Amino acid sequence: METQPVWHPRDSDAEVGDVWLSSARIASCVDELGAAITRDYGGRQPLLVGVLKGAFVFMADLLRAVQLPTEVDFLAVSSYGASTTSSGVVRIMKDLDVPLAGRDVILVEDIVDSGLTLAFLLENLAARGAASLAVCALLVREGVALPAEVTSRLKYTGFALPPSWVVGYGLDAGERNRHLRSIHAYLPPDL
Ligand code: IMP
Numbered sequence: 400m401e402t403q404p405v406w407h408p409r410d411s412d413a414e415v416g417d418v419w420l421s422s423a424r425i426a427s428c429v430d431e432l433g434a435a436i437t438r439d440y441g442g443r444q445p446l447l448v449g450v451l452k453g454a455f456v457f458m459a460d461l462l463r464a465v466q467l468p469t470e471v472d473f474l475a476v477s478s479y480g481a482s483t484t485s486s487g488v489v490r491i492m493k494d495l496d497v498p499l500a501g502r503d504v505i506l507v508e509d510i511v512d513s514g515l516t517l518a519f520l521l522e523n524l525a526a527r528g529a530a531s532l533a534v535c536a537l538l539v540r541e542g543v544a545l546p547a548e549v550t551s552r553l554k555y556t557g558f559a560l561p562p563s564w565v566v567g568y569g570l571d572a573g574e575r576n577r578h579l580r581s582i583h584a585y586l587p588p589d590l
């Protein structure tokens with residue numbers, strides 16, 4: 400008989416707090432997002448563009464929840480380095496492999512926090528001639544006034560996140576805890 404652990408014990412357990420979103424709730428949300436994309440993009444072949452690294456777990460599940468001939472590509476950006484506060488500086492560390500001209504592009508983000516990363520990326524990608532450009536984000540930080548171009552493209556969202564750091568399901572704190580199946584509160588080691 401198979402059992403599914405809530406998380407695999409690793410050396411960073413002291414940093415991992417209570418479950419904020421269980422893997423089951425995440426899974427049903429991702430299924431709903433996939434169904435919505437399937438409805439909205441019927442007859443088309445959307446290109447899912449994942450923002451590395453945080454979005455890679457969400458991207459893998461979302462891809463399998465969309466019932467369309469879907470392609471994937473990835474971008475890597477660096478906005479925070481190892482810190483948990485926004486530097487406001489966004490750099491493309493790895494660009495896309497495919498041209499966007501004529502494509503129906505869905506940018507896939509783990510979390511929209513200040514929206515700085517997305518605003519930068521949307522401006523950059525919008526100049527590449529895509530047929531359409533939308534954003535799918537699993538988490539959106541609540542109570543944040545997002546840039547207008549982000550609000551207008553943010554078509555698919557999962558959960559509103561209170562203003563505290565979370566880890567798991569691809570989300571990290573200093574590159575740790577991405578492996579957790581659920582999303583947990585993060586307990587900084589110095590507290
Ligand atoms: P923004 O530019 O402030 O919207 O930054 C968004 C990025 O910051 C996300 O794609 C994440 O990589 C990272 N981020 C923001 N909040 C959290 C969090 O609570 N846990 C882990 N990563 C986060």
Ligand code: MG
Nearest residue numbers: 450453454509
């Ligand atoms: Mg990210």
